[in-house]
Amino acid sequence: MSGRQPVLTMTAISKSFPGVRALDGVDFRMFPGEVHALMGENGAGKSTLIKVLTGVYSNDSGTIELAGAEVSFSGPMQAATHGVSTVYQEVNLCANLSVAENIFIGREPRTFGAIRWGEMRRRARDLLARLDIHIDVTQLLGTYSLAVQQMVAIARAIDIRARVLILDEPTSSLDAGEVEQLFRIMRQLRDEGIAILFVTHFLDQVYGMADRITVLRNGRLVGEYPTAELPQLALVEKMIGKDLDVLEGLDEQPKRELAAIEASTPFLRAEQLGRKGSVAPFTMTIHAGEVVGLAGLLGSGRTEVARLLFGADRADHGGVLINGKPSPLRNPVTAIGHDIAFCSENRRTEGLVGELTVRENIILAMQAARGWLRPIPRRRQDELVEKYISALSIRPANPEMPVRNLSGGNQQKVLLARWLITEPRLLILDEPTRGIDVGAKAEIQKLVVQLSDGGMAVLFISAELEEVLRLSHKIAVMRDRQLVTELANDDTVDAVRVMQTIASGTHHEGPNA
Amino acid sequence: MTTTTPSQISGRPWWRIPQRHVPVLATGALLLVMYAVGVSQYRAFSNVQVIFNVFIDNGFMLVVAVGMTFVILTGGIDLSVGSVVAMTAMVCASLLQAGVPAPLVLVIALLIGPTLGFLMGAVIHFFEIQPFIVTLAGMFFARGMCTLISKSSIPITDPFWTDAAQQRIGDPKGNFVSISVLIAFAVVVVAAYVLAYTRLGRNTYAIGGNPQSALLMGLPVAKTRIAVYTISGLCAAIGGILLSFYTLSGAPLIAVGMELDVIAAVVIGGTVLTGGSGYVFGTVLGVLVLGVIQTLITFDGSLNSWWTKIVIGGLLFAFILLQRLIGIRKK
Numbered sequence: 080m081s082g083r084q085p086v087l088t089m090t091a092i093s094k095s096f097p098g099v100r101a102l103d104g105v106d107f108r109m110f111p112g113e114v115h116a117l118m119g120e121n122g123a124g125k126s127t128l129i130k131v132l133t134g135v136y137s138n139d140s141g142t143i144e145l146a147g148a149e150v151s152f153s154g155p156m157q158a159a160t161h162g163v164s165t166v167y168q169e170v171n172l173c174a175n176l177s178v179a180e181n182i183f184i185g186r187e188p189r190t191f192g193a194i195r196w197g198e199m200r201r202r203a204r205d206l207l208a209r210l211d212i213h214i215d216v217t218q219l220l221g222t223y224s225l226a227v228q229q230m231v232a233i234a235r236a237i238d239i240r241a242r243v244l245i246l247d248e249p250t251s252s253l254d255a256g257e258v259e260q261l262f263r264i265m266r267q268l269r270d271e272g273i274a275i276l277f278v279t280h281f282l283d284q285v286y287g288m289a290d291r292i293t294v295l296r297n298g299r300l301v302g303e304y305p306t307a308e309l310p311q312l313a314l315v316e317k318m319i320g321k322d323l324d325v326l327e328g329l330d331e332q333p334k335r336e337l338a339a340i341e342a343s344t345p346f347l348r349a350e351q352l353g354r355k356g357s358v359a360p361f362t363m364t365i366h367a368g369e370v371v372g373l374a375g376l377l378g379s380g381r382t383e384v385a386r387l388l389f390g391a392d393r394a395d396h397g398g399v400l401i402n403g404k405p406s407p408l409r410n411p412v413t414a415i416g417h418d419i420a421f422c423s424e425n426r427r428t429e430g431l432v433g434e435l436t437v438r439e440n441i442i443l444a445m446q447a448a449r450g451w452l453r454p455i456p457r458r459r460q461d462e463l464v465e466k467y468i469s470a471l472s473i474r475p476a477n478p479e480m481p482v483r484n485l486s487g488g489n490q491q492k493v494l495l496a497r498w499l500i501t502e503p504r505l506l507i508l509d510e511p512t513r514g515i516d517v518g519a520k521a522e523i524q525k526l527v528v529q530l531s532d533g534g535m536a537v538l539f540i541s542a543e544l545e546e547v548l549r550l551s552h553k554i555a556v557m558r559d560r561q562l563v564t565e566l567a568n569d570d571t572v573d574a575v576r577v578m579q580t581i582a583s584g585t586h587h588e589g590p591n592a
Numbered sequence: 593m594t595t596t597t598p599s600q601i602s603g604r605p606w607w608r609i610p611q612r613h614v615p616v617l618a619t620g621a622l623l624l625v626m627y628a629v630g631v632s633q634y635r636a637f638s639n640v641q642v643i644f645n646v647f648i649d650n651g652f653m654l655v656v657a658v659g660m661t662f663v664i665l666t667g668g669i670d671l672s673v674g675s676v677v678a679m680t681a682m683v684c685a686s687l688l689q690a691g692v693p694a695p696l697v698l699v700i701a702l703l704i705g706p707t708l709g710f711l712m713g714a715v716i717h718f719f720e721i722q723p724f725i726v727t728l729a730g731m732f733f734a735r736g737m738c739t740l741i742s743k744s745s746i747p748i749t750d751p752f753w754t755d756a757a758q759q760r761i762g763d764p765k766g767n768f769v770s771i772s773v774l775i776a777f778a779v780v781v782v783a784a785y786v787l788a789y790t791r792l793g794r795n796t797y798a799i800g801g802n803p804q805s806a807l808l809m810g811l812p813v814a815k816t817r818i819a820v821y822t823i824s825g826l827c828a829a830i831g832g833i834l835l836s837f838y839t840l841s842g843a844p845l846i847a848v849g850m851e852l853d854v855i856a857a858v859v860i861g862g863t864v865l866t867g868g869s870g871y872v873f874g875t876v877l878g879v880l881v882l883g884v885i886q887t888l889i890t891f892d893g894s895l896n897s898w899w900t901k902i903v904i905g906g907l908l909f910a911f912i913l914l915q916r917l918i919g920i921r922k923k
Contacts, residue, residue: 156810171808173801175612175868176794184794185811193789219612235809 084147086111086274087132087163087243092141094127101127103298104141109243109274114265116277116289116306120318120516124298125278129245133158133165146242156185164236168248170228172235174221179203181220182235206234210264226257233264237273244268245276250284254376254542255578262288280516281543282311294318315517343367344403346536347419347505349388351397358383360396361562363555365505365536370527372551372568373540374577380560381540382424385507388538389421390414415448417505420498422491424509424540430494433483437473438464440482441496448501467496472522488519495526505536512541524550544574556580611918615862616874618914622907623877626884634891641767646883651772652677652834654879657854657861658783659827661875662820664858665787666799667867668723670821672712672730673828674850676705678843679734680832684753685746685842694752702829708734709825713818727821731851738844745843748836756837772834779830784872796820800867856908857882864915881907 085108094102102124109115119125130136132143134152143150145161152158155165172181179200180187187194188202203216212230220228229249236244246265250258265288269275277289285292285306292309294301294317301317309317345364353360358380365371373381386392388399390408399408401417408414411421423430431440441464446455464478471492473485482493491511498506508527512520527550531537541547547554554566558581566572566580630637647654656673663670680701687697712730716723748754762768787793795816798806807813836842861878863870885903889895 154810155808159810165808167808171802171805173798173805173809173868175801176797180794184798185791185809187791187794189791192791194791194794196789219610 088144113290116285119295123295162242164241165245166232179216348400353396359561370537372547372554375557379557420503421507438478488515507538619877650883651776652831656831659824670824671727675734676828677832677847681836682842688750705825705829709821713821
């Protein structure tokens with residue numbers, strides 16, 4: 080590395096917001112043809128650094144040099160024309176425009192101001208073909224999966240002869256196969272000499288892809304390391320700045336015997352439950368004190384199962400037994416009445432109300448269950464909220480803080496607290512750890528174990544197989560909107576076996592009765 | 593009972609019409625049905641001039657609706673158009689009465705609407721205020737200006753205006769359209785071109801689809817948003833001039849509530865109120881639907897003209913529902 084010139088050098092970058100020093104004298108550099116992981120917990124300053132680089136924010140001090148010349152961009156578009164392109168976590172394209180348009184909008188080929196549609200489509204096809212993606216570019220972007228949309232976003236980014244490509248959490252909504260496809264593209268672009276800045280929460284992906292790692296913590300540079308010289312544990316320590324007792328401890332949690340749990344009557348039994356166009360009829364039992372993991376690719380029907388069990392979507396096939404009694408789940412109110420709680424995947428859009436405070440958000444479900452005419456006394460509210468803020472270590476521990484000011488991990492904990500306060504007997508967690516940092520993730524995992532030890536039934540949905548394997552007593556595998564099999568999570572089950580099941584869908588012993 | 597296979601769940605029949613075209617096609621079908629009903633009920637309805645009259649009577653509304661389409665495509669709304677139409681007509685009438693030469697009057701009239709639109713767009717964008725409230729303010733302002741100019745109707749006697757009003761462009765059989773209709777068509781063609789073939793047009797769709805993304809893709813969101821309100825103002829100004837051709841007067845209380853008819857026409861024409869989807873062609877159909885309803889009720893003769901409003905209300909409701917259903921199905 081030392082012999083080459085860096086394509087990008089950021090020196091002593093500082094940036095303050097009212098009350099916060101987001102970046103404090105950070106140095107950062109990238110070489111052509113490398114994948115460089117930028118690591119740090121939420122709030123470490125990764126996003127701010129990227130936004131300073133792409134001109135979304137102006138830096139208070141420090142310099143940015145691109146290929147030897149000092150630059151200061153006025154915004155993402157100008158940065159892109161100089162070869163610094165960004166692909167964000169949420170696909171920031173327009174679903175209502177065609178694929179070709181999404182790649183070229185803002186720089187369409189034109190004659191006398193008129194867009195040349197034919198040429199635009201041809202160039203879009205060529206560009207995507209270069210990435211080995213063969214789709215109809217005249218279709219609306221919204222008709223394609225999130226993964227394809229992400230690839231289109233990358234195609235858009237590299238079309239502007241990118242020298243530096245910033246991928247901000249590109250994999251957080253992709254499943255394993257799609258991630259591999261993305262990695263293939265990343266490797267190809269790297270080999271073409273593009274410097275790729277890769278931000279992700281998945282450590283495995285960092286070690287699978289990155290040549291070097293830069294770690295930030297609390298707005299300061301911790302260091303820059305070749306990936307080979309930084310073991311995973313050391314990386315995590317550098318990121319969170321403390322020893323990782325939490326994570327280590329979790330692996331030693333003994334799983335209680337499945338047989339003991341299965342002996343009792345199940346808390347919930349779904350009999351051939353299904354909904355046309357959503358998920359094929361499936362049968363599933365969940366016992367008190369049991370963690371059932373729901374594994375499967377993105378779009379395999381995981382969330383749809385959760386929504387059926389919560390009554391958020393109405394089943395048009397089969398039924399549900401709760402404690403052995405038939406109990407149709409017509410809507411979420413009925414489900415809540417049966418002590419079922421659902422933490423949805425989209426905490427911002429479906430779960431939390433950003434403008435309300437932590438306290439108000441936590442009280443919401445309980446108040447709804449009591450009916451709005453019987454307000455919970457303020458003192459009781461404060462007690463409950465204090466209890467859960469400390470139990471889940473929600474930070475900042477200020478009940479009157481608007482929820483939108485909290486980090487992703489803490490928002491997730493607030494959502495959890497809201498449901499825990501209603502003392503549910505079945506807790507459905509849909510991707511509770513997505514997009515949150517390592518520390519918070521470990522805390523949530525630990526909490527799941529504690530809750531199930533306390534007798535709560537948990538349905539745990541996660542794209543991270545490792546997490547499902549670690550926590551679940553049994554694993555239901557989804558594929559193509561069918562529940563293909565249930566695996567008891569004993570010693571014979573590992574990630575490989577689950578992945579094989581997901582891939583082949585063979586263990587077909589399920590819902591054909 | 594057989595198990596549903598995945599392909600049944602995710603598969604889409606090859607013949608299914610792309611959902612984005614469903615609203616426009618529905619409007620087209622509705623128009624055909626209404627026309628067929630008219631022709632079967634009333635002998636004179638099949639006369640070509642009936643169609644031409646629909647255009648003559650609604651030319652100014654068509655122009656205003658085209659401007660509104662731009663605004664709604666970005667997810668906005670412009671409530672000021674009815675008042676701007678009236679104000680433009682008032683300004684024309686009063687300036688002409690004061691002896692200002694016609695070309696100068698036209699220029700002034702064409703400047704007022706876009707200026708107001710520009711200001712409203714700037715306020716909406718830079719102060720992040722809901723378009724509803726900003727254009728509501730614009731609506732009151734413009735309507736107030738009308739009565740400030742004159743409390744009563746001002747007749748127009750200028751020869752240029754009377755010529756424009758009485759000019760008949762037609763075929764040898766005696767069917768004809770007015771100059772207003774040609775101007776309206778020109779506006780439609782230009783607007784359709786702008787939306788389909790220029791960056792301004794495509795950016796309009798992008799902002800309606802996802803303003804946040806549009807910003808991050810480096811599109812000029814501020815410019816585009818201000819531009820659509822300016823365009824709407826310009827279209828309202830042209831509409832006002834056409835209205836003054838049509839009525840040969842400026843009246844302070846004309847075109848009250850017109851903005852609502854225009855919004856109805858745009859929505860019935862298939863443009864989605866949340867933005868990002870719709871066509872000028874649909875808007876033409878939407879205006880025609882409204883015009884044909886009016887004609888049908890006139891032909892009947894026994895029905896109160898307020899039936900027009902009732903039918904428009906029902907249709908609007910049906911179309912909003914249709915859009916919503918398509919939106920839900922997409923999920």
